[in-house]
Amino acid sequence: MRRIYLDHNATTPLDPRVFKAMEPYLKETFGNPSSPHYYGRLAKQALEESREIVSGIIGAKPEEIIFTSGGTEADNLALRGIACQGGRNKGHIITSSVEHHAVIRTCNALEKDGFTVTYLPVDSEGRVDPDEIKKSIRKDTILISVMLANNETGVIEPVAEAGKIAQECEIPFHSDAVQAVGKLVVDVRELYTDMLSLSSHKIYGPKGVGVLFVKDGVRVFPILTGGHHERGLRAGTENVAAIVGFARALKIAVEEMDVYQTKLLTLRNKLESALLDKIDKVEIQSVKAERLPHTSSIGFASVEAESILLHLDLKGIAASSGSACTTGEPEPSHVLLAMGVSPELAQGSIRISLGRENTEEQINYTIDVLEDTIKQLRKISSQWQTVEKRAI
DSSP states (O other), rough: OOOOOOOOOTTTOOOOOHHHHHHHHHTOOOTTOOOSSHHHHHHHHHEEEEEEEHHHHTTTGGGGGEEEEEEEEEEEHHHHHHHTOOTOOEEEEEEETTTHHHHHHEEEEEEEOOOEEEEEEEESSSSSOOOHHHHHOOTTTTEEOSBBBBBTTTTTOOHHHHHHHHHHTTTTTTEEOTTTTTTTOOOOOTTSSSSEEEEHHHHHHSSSOOOEEEEETOOOOOOOOOOOOGGGGGGOOOOHHHHHHHHHHHHHHHEEEEEHHHHHHHHHHHHHHHHHSSSSSSTTTTTTSSOOTTTTEEEEESSOOOHHHHHHTTEEEEEEEOOOOGGOOOOOOHHHHHHTHHHHHHTTTTEEEEOTOOOOOHHHHHHHHHHHHHHHHHHHHHHHHHHHHHHH
């Protein structure tokens, strides 16, 4: 059976060039970068060279790059690291209602600890209004966090405007850029960020490694205790092989960005246009907003996403119903609900996220399979039968 992978926002395959860069650090150059001997020095050199590559790409200083186990840890370190300053009274945090759960659920946990959180609304396209950020700021506001690009819809948020507001009010500003880096030009200075989260496995790098950019002078409290690794902000021996892989993957992604983004935009537009033309009652989310060119959130009335995805999988197509971190949960996407999408349509929404290896032939096959799948599912859908009766 042919296999087509259309879930690149969940994870990506490891680029062979990345694996080649990592391989020596999985074998002969295996030292602990904190060790003073020859093996440790080689590992330390690779670690610092990778830090320089990552910092250079995002416009940071090498010492502002903190390596973590991934985007979730980076988000937690940013939020908890600001919130849990020694001796601080409980304060106020501002974030958006469409953030990744690594931010949303961390804010939920901080609320239980006595902090207050404002979850900013979004418009029907999924965008935060910077004026709402300004209106929400209080005397006790200690942090603002707004993602750069949404993992479900691909919508690009007005982060530079949000960051400028935060800077003017002297409030630390964090952005989750996990889905954006390697697909957009990301410059921490131009975005006015004090902290920025990145992850390797979204850009054809290895899983289990990420970055938190922490601007020089920003105080962040460590959430792991142990050694003095990563400027004392992230205890634990660094995963040198994965870090080398991350740096290589990021470099490749930036160098090849224009070519692949043009290709993926063409494929996504073909997919969306065909589905709207061939299938009734289809809704593409956020079409009026600036989006990542490879991401599409598609809602099908009167069918359930779980059934769609099962049928796709049986035909060799891998897609998702939203964030991979929430797959299997019965509730509709919090992102779509925040945008005003009806619960019924949200339950019938899938996410298709394209990657470098996808082809026009694969998209044509996916269009045909989706058209047939929706027809089959609607034949047995009582909701769809009601809709058809109303149309008569």
